Amino acid sequence: MIGIRRDADALLQALLSKLQQRGGTVVKVTGCVITWQRPEAAKSFIFLSLEGETGILNVMVSPASFEKQRRVRLSPSVLVKGTLQNTGTVVSVQASYVEALSGRQPTISSHDFH
Template sequence: MLPGTAPALTAPDLPEMTAVEETIADLWATGVSATGHPVQHARPRLDRCGALTAAALRTAPVNRPVVVGGLVTHRQRPPTAGGVLFISLEDETGLIDVVCPPHVWQRRRRTALQNAGLLVHGTVERRGGATNLRATRLAPLTLAPGTTGRDFR
């Protein structure tokens, strides 16, 4: 054994993790967090910009312009959809289905593909009991580093 290379006998004092750091650590280590959803840490900022939750979107009036924010769980662009991109967002209250028309997809392609969190402006659609958001604008929503979506084409 070399002098000075023995492990320390006591653990060093470290500062306590913040709620955001704890959520990120949980997600990194296990893929889930018992302490909360990452979007809940951004909720005060989302509330200030008037963003609805997934739960509130389900009862929002049809054709009303709204804003939502969440983590991207899936992106799908099937060849049979005529250039439409389908995005699934998740917030602390549930899932949001976003329909991104070709003109929005072409204009905001990089934003749609490179961000784990999105702020989506759009109008509410409801058909057959399902609520969708037809996107008119996409913007990045920074939530937590290291979060990725599961992308399928």
């Protein structure tokens, strides 16, 4: 649905405008999930990357939050509520809540570079 993409991009733009703020700011952002990772060295934290037209945002999800909302793993787009982590030039969100977006999902182009 085009509306989902517009909403996602608007929220990502709002987040990007907050990058000048100190870490700890509570934010909401939506985007298309391009990667879920659960590295062994990360103490069971889950990392996901959200994509919008303006770029990619990294999100960290605690094991407890992930277990409560495990079904979101199947969703191609999500809403994330969490705390902005701003360390130098690296910006991410520590998620406190992740929700699957319902309705028609946007079509995502392949990222294959052949």
